[in-house]
Amino acid sequence: MPRWLPILLFAAVMTALPLIPGMPPFWIVLLDNIGLAALVAMGLVLLTGVGGLTSFGQAAFCGFGAYTTAYLATVYGVSPWLTLPLSLLVAGTAAVLLGLMTVRLSGHYLPLGTIAWGISLYYLFSKLDFLGRNDGISQVPPLSIGSLQMFDPETIYFVIWGMVLISAVLTMNLLDSRTGRAIRALRRGHIAAEAFGVQTARAKLLVFIYAAVLAGLSGWLYAHFQRNVNPTPFGPQAGIEYLFIAVVGGAGYVWGGVLGAAIVIILKEVLQGYLPMLFGGQGQLEIIVFGILLVLLLQLAPGGVWPWLSSLIPIKIRRSRVDASAALTPRERTPGATGPLLKVERARKQFGGVVAVNDVSFEVDAREIVALIGPNGAGKSTTFNLITGILTTTGGRIELHGKPIDNAPPQDVVQLGIARTFQHVKLVPDMTVLENVAIGAHLRGNAGALTSMLRLDRADEAKLLAEATRQIERVGLGGEIDQLAGSLSLGQQRIVEIARALCADPMLLLLDEPAAGLRHMEKQRLAALLRQLRDGGMSVLLVEHDMGFVMDLADRIVVLDFGTRIAEGTPDAIKTNPEVIKAYLGALA
Numbered sequence: 391m392p393r394w395l396p397i398l399l400f401a402a403v404m405t406a407l408p409l410i411p412g413m414p415p416f417w418i419v420l421l422d423n424i425g426l427a428a429l430v431a432m433g434l435v436l437l438t439g440v441g442g443l444t445s446f447g448q449a450a451f452c453g454f455g456a457y458t459t460a461y462l463a464t465v466y467g468v469s470p471w472l473t474l475p476l477s478l479l480v481a482g483t484a485a486v487l488l489g490l491m492t493v494r495l496s497g498h499y500l501p502l503g504t505i506a507w508g509i510s511l512y513y514l515f516s517k518l519d520f521l522g523r524n525d526g527i528s529q530v531p532p533l534s535i536g537s538l539q540m541f542d543p544e545t546i547y548f549v550i551w552g553m554v555l556i557s558a559v560l561t562m563n564l565l566d567s568r569t570g571r572a573i574r575a576l577r578r579g580h581i582a583a584e585a586f587g588v589q590t591a592r593a594k595l596l597v598f599i600y601a602a603v604l605a606g607l608s609g610w611l612y613a614h615f616q617r618n619v620n621p622t623p624f625g626p627q628a629g630i631e632y633l634f635i636a637v638v639g640g641a642g643y644v645w646g647g648v649l650g651a652a653i654v655i656i657l658k659e660v661l662q663g664y665l666p667m668l669f670g671g672q673g674q675l676e677i678i679v680f681g682i683l684l685v686l687l688l689q690l691a692p693g694g695v696w697p698w699l700s701s702l703i704p705i706k707i708r709r710s711r712v713d714a715s716a717a718l719t720p721r722e723r724t725p726g727a728t729g730p731l732l733k734v735e736r737a738r739k740q741f742g743g744v745v746a747v748n749d750v751s752f753e754v755d756a757r758e759i760v761a762l763i764g765p766n767g768a769g770k771s772t773t774f775n776l777i778t779g780i781l782t783t784t785g786g787r788i789e790l791h792g793k794p795i796d797n798a799p800p801q802d803v804v805q806l807g808i809a810r811t812f813q814h815v816k817l818v819p820d821m822t823v824l825e826n827v828a829i830g831a832h833l834r835g836n837a838g839a840l841t842s843m844l845r846l847d848r849a850d851e852a853k854l855l856a857e858a859t860r861q862i863e864r865v866g867l868g869g870e871i872d873q874l875a876g877s878l879s880l881g882q883q884r885i886v887e888i889a890r891a892l893c894a895d896p897m898l899l900l901l902d903e904p905a906a907g908l909r910h911m912e913k914q915r916l917a918a919l920l921r922q923l924r925d926g927g928m929s930v931l932l933v934e935h936d937m938g939f940v941m942d943l944a945d946r947i948v949v950l951d952f953g954t955r956i957a958e959g960t961p962d963a964i965k966t967n968p969e970v971i972k973a974y975l976g977a978l979a
């Protein structure tokens with residue numbers, strides 16, 4: 391089924407619903423409320439479910455949107471349609487200011503931070519005289535088109551759900567793009583994303599602003615739907631409820647936000663309507679039952695109801711075909727460049743008292759495969775992290791083609807031509823192989839968020855996906871291209887990481903234990919691929935524990951022990967080096 395068909399069907403159903411003869415007006419009000427909550431939840435899907443940034447404070451952004459329009463429309467008589475961009479601007483600006491402070495927080499400090507400013511803003515709304523303090527602002531004018539004034543819930547329904555649909559399409563477009571892949575990679579930590587050029591702080595701020603703008607839109611609609619605005623719906627309790635909605639629906643899915651809003655709002659309404667009848671109006675029993683039911687729902691469908699429901703419906707969305715003819719421009723190589731490609735000179739890394747890398751020096755030439763070996767804890771991965779900018783050096787110098795790269799951010803290192811894989815695989819498990827590999831080409835595309843939302847990024851996207859497809863086929867995983875990365879074996883995932891690194895069109899490929907978890911034949915295929923890459927002009931620096939693999943493949947080997955370089959030479963020389971034998975036998979003893 392084409393991607394747009396379910397959206398069109400949904401739009402048709404939502405258009406028809408209020409036109410059903412005899413539809414109770416109360417139901418329309420309920421649908422209006424669902425639409426308003428769905429907008430906020432959709433932002434939370436992107437922020438929390440996709441980007442991994444938990445926020446309890448989204449209701450405050452609704453407040454910014456609602457108060458902006460209510461104030462301007464009542465005090466200055468500005469037309470609501472003119473206040474729309476201003477409401478979004480105020481919510482977005484507040485998000486920039488709060489986001490700059492908040493997105494730098496990690497772990498539980500981030501949600502705590504959002505609770506803190508959620509509460510502060512709630513009290514701010516209720517204390518400002520010009521916003522009417524606790525009473526708020528009343529007599530907000532309705533939305534109108536020509537002579538049609540949207541006083542009743544039936545007419546504003548179409549505006550609310552039109553906005554929900556437009557926002558859903560824009561959000562899905564954003565997620566299915568270069569920027570979207572960068573956002574989706576955030577949840578797995580920033581290291582892998584940054585190693586391929588993603589500016590993670592900027593990506594986090596972007597989703598933060600996007601979610602706030604959607605909440606601001608919901609607030610703007612709310613103000614003209616209720617026609618009065620006071621602080622209560624923008625407080626911390628509402629913030630918690632929005633997060634609940636996103637999680638119940640399925641925090642990683644755009645339609646999960648819509649479904650979650652429907653479930654929570656209908657459930658609340660049903661309980662509020664029927665429980666007092668059953669239990670004789672005992673105070674607020676419905677809140678307790680509501681809480682228990684939500685917890686039960688999360689037990690039944692921990693990923694949210696949307697993924698559970700869509701697994702029951704056997705509909706397959708057809709992915710658009712990758713245009714194999716689209717091609718990215720390869721990196722410009724300096725043909726006459728002399729000297730080593732990579733020069734590590736007395737590189738040092740200390741973690742407190744531990745000297746992980748102790749004044750290590752070695753070089754990698756163009757068209758050379760160098761292996762970095764040593765017993766566990768020798769400092770190999772730390773050396774990789776120093777070269778790729780994940781760690782800063784304590785001393786020494788690292789150069790790529792004579793250009794210093796020590797302490798350069800990982801995004802600059804990959805831009806200059808070093809791409810890597812990781813000892814502990816860092817793929818996004820719920821993204822396909824194609825999408826994971828395309829992250830490797832992040833810096834080779836340039837479509838931004840706005841272009842992607844409007845789907846004007848297709849030419850750029852076609853080139854990135856074609857390159858990713860080529861690299862996946864090159865490493866022999868063409869058959870797995872549409873599989874989720876998390877469903878592959880660990881060995882295959884390592885190969886996917888190599889394809890992702892190749893997508894960056896590197897001059898130097900850093901592979902951390904690429905053969906771990908591979909079967910004999912797979913190792914042979916990998917060795918053949920690496921030789922082919924070398925013969926094509928690429929250099930490879932690899933860390934590997936499989937000595938047979940290393941001895942057979944490497945042109946030169948550098949041996950580390952306790953952070954110090956103890957030997958360097960050809961595989962034959964290393965095999966018989968007494969220092970190396972002692973280090974390995976010592977490690978085995």
Ligand SMILES: Nc1ncnc2c1ncn2[C@@H]1O[C@H](COP(=O)(O)OP(=O)(O)OP(=O)(O)O)[C@@H](O)[C@H]1O
Nearest residue numbers: 741744746764765766767768769770771772773813
């Ligand atoms: N972030 C850190 N903080 C403190 N010590 C660290 C840190 N990272 C590494 N080390 C220490 O530095 C030393 C080198 O570790 P490293 O992971 O580089 O070794 P390795 O050669 O890659 O080992 P393995 O083959 O087991 O992966 C070890 O003693 C390790 O405990």
